[in-house]
Amino acid sequence: MSGKLSSTSVRPRTHPAIALVAAETSSVTALCRSVNGTRFASAEQLIASGFPADGIVLSGAEVAETQQWLRSLRCHSRLGLSLILLSSPSGAEGEALSNGLAGSQESILERAAAVRQRWDSLERPEPLDGDDQLLTFLYLHPDYRLEPIADWRDERVYRYPLADLYSREREDGFTLLTRLRQRGLLEPVKLVERLHTCPDCTSAHILFNERCPQCASIDITEQNFLHCYACGNVSSQESYLSRGALVCPKCSVQLRHIGVDYDRALETLTCNECSARFTEPDVKARCARCQSQCATDALVARRFDSLRLSSAGVHAARSGSTGDLFALIDDMSQAHPAYFTQTLDWLLALSRRHRDVHFAVLALRFSNLKALAAQVPRRRVAQMLDGLAYRLRELVRSTDLFMRDDDELCWLLLPQTPAPGLAVLQRRIEALGPASAGSDGSSIELAIATITSAELSDTAPNASMLMARLRSALA
Numbered sequence: 271m272s273g274k275l276s277s278t279s280v281r282p283r284t285h286p287a288i289a290l291v292a293a294e295t296s297s298v299t300a301l302c303r304s305v306n307g308t309r310f311a312s313a314e315q316l317i318a319s320g321f322p323a324d325g326i327v328l329s330g331a332e333v334a335e336t337q338q339w340l341r342s343l344r345c346h347s348r349l350g351l352s353l354i355l356l357s358s359p360s361g362a363e364g365e366a367l368s369n370g371l372a373g374s375q376e377s378i379l380e381r382a383a384a385v386r387q388r389w390d391s392l393e394r395p396e397p398l399d400g401d402d403q404l405l406t407f408l409y410l411h412p413d414y415r416l417e418p419i420a421d422w423r424d425e426r427v428y429r430y431p432l433a434d435l436y437s438r439e440r441e442d443g444f445t446l447l448t449r450l451r452q453r454g455l456l457e458p459v460k461l462v463e464r465l466h467t468c469p470d471c472t473s474a475h476i477l478f479n480e481r482c483p484q485c486a487s488i489d490i491t492e493q494n495f496l497h498c499y500a501c502g503n504v505s506s507q508e509s510y511l512s513r514g515a516l517v518c519p520k521c522s523v524q525l526r527h528i529g530v531d532y533d534r535a536l537e538t539l540t541c542n543e544c545s546a547r548f549t550e551p552d553v554k555a556r557c558a559r560c561q562s563q564c565a566t567d568a569l570v571a572r573r574f575d576s577l578r579l580s581s582a583g584v585h586a587a588r589s590g591s592t593g594d595l596f597a598l599i600d601d602m603s604q605a606h607p608a609y610f611t612q613t614l615d616w617l618l619a620l621s622r623r624h625r626d627v628h629f630a631v632l633a634l635r636f637s638n639l640k641a642l643a644a645q646v647p648r649r650r651v652a653q654m655l656d657g658l659a660y661r662l663r664e665l666v667r668s669t670d671l672f673m674r675d676d677d678e679l680c681w682l683l684l685p686q687t688p689a690p691g692l693a694v695l696q697r698r699i700e701a702l703g704p705a706s707a708g709s710d711g712s713s714i715e716l717a718i719a720t721i722t723s724a725e726l727s728d729t730a731p732n733a734s735m736l737m738a739r740l741r742s743a744l745a
């Protein structure tokens with residue numbers, strides 16, 4: 271079927287705009303001409319020019335320069351999302367921050383056009399912050415994988431360079447990716463490494479040392495011990511050596527045949543401090559960063575996966591909505607409201623009978639959510655709540671009960687928590703409000719009311735009355 275195509279079905283087919291960033295002209299002249307590109311001497315020059323590049327080819331004089339250009343460009347809100355190709359390999363960091371090596375002239379143009387087409391399919395405004403920038407980037411470049419790269423200078427030993435660039439203040443790329451994974455927006459493709467990390471500070475720089483199981487000295491050495499069959503003596507091989515032969519230092523029998531006159535003792539380690547002999551040393555792990563020490567089984571295993579957008583992530587990136595406001599908070603809210611009040615009633619009864627049972631209840635209200643939702647975009651509110659939930663999750667112990675009542679109120683039931691412990695927790699939770707502030711200054715306001723079992727009189731109310739009392743304290 272022929273006929274005239276309507277004007278809406280045909281977009282003016284323009285050539286993708288290609289920027290070539292090269293310190294030296296000679297290296298890219300031919301390429302520049304073949305892709306009809308515009309040349310810039312540095313990434314800064316390209317950024318300053320405002321050139322609307324669909325694709326960028328980098329040709330730094332050395333690897334460090336290329337990597338520096340990549341970081342500057344990726345931090346830029348628009349150019350950071352474009353296709354960036356390298357004229358030559360530029361290390362693991364270069365690979366992680368770019369879209370790979372520039373191939374033929376056709377493939378450069380084809381790939382740049384594909385990214386622009388995906389850009390046009392976005393049903394949303396420009397990305398607002400790092401989370402958004404990363405999701406949009408992954409949507410525009412569906413073949414890109416977030417790969418962890420090994421870096422011994424990093425405290426986690428593995429890091430995600432692109433996510434590091436987009437992470438918020440006081441967090442790194444790992445934390446950013448964990449948050450997006452918990453929201454179901456990213457999914458693992460392949461496990462790259464599993465490391466054991468410090469339970470106190472999450473550093474992966476762990477030192478292992480072997481100690482005497484008796485006195486904990488690290489001064490232990492390996493030695494051969496012989497066991498004399500005639501008298502049962504066990505001592506070091508040296509103590510049996512006498513004029514080139516083996517003679518028992520205790521009963522003076524000459525040891526000729528192993529298995530007949532003597533054998534080797536199982537213990538091969540000895541402590542130079544307390545002379546203990548043993549087969550297995552005690553192994554302790556010490557964190558090189560915070561110096562805390564623990565048993566090896568107390569270390570926390572951490573996975574480093576290569577990641578991509580999940581289907582929920584694709585939807586979130588395209589529409590700009592990151593789903594339910596309370597997704598992350600509900601993820602940690604294990605308690606059904608009925609179960610929560612039942613447990614509180616039970617603890618009330620228990621604490622009345624046993625003086626050593628203490629508990630505390632904390633009510634937490636997001637007091638300005640409605641006002642915030644009217645001022646800033648909903649996904650901005652969702653991101654603020656996410657960040658808050660992520661930090662809140664770290665403050666809640668596995669023995670605490672967490673329950674979300676409605677869109678404003680959350681409850682925490684804290685068993686065996688006396689007043690000083692509660693005061694510390696309350697201060698930490700209060701600090702989460704100001705910490706949720708974005709660059710526009712808006713933040714989530716928190717109101718908190720608490721009570722400990724010690725503050726209750728003997729005629730203590732039941733759970734619902736206690737909760738009503740806290741609720742009115744918040745109003």
Ligand SMILES: [Zn+2]
Nearest residue numbers: 482485541544
């Ligand atoms: Zn010892």
Ligand SMILES: [Zn+2]
Nearest residue numbers: 498501518521
């Ligand atoms: Zn002997």
Ligand SMILES: [Zn+2]
Nearest residue numbers: 468471557560
């Ligand atoms: Zn540590």
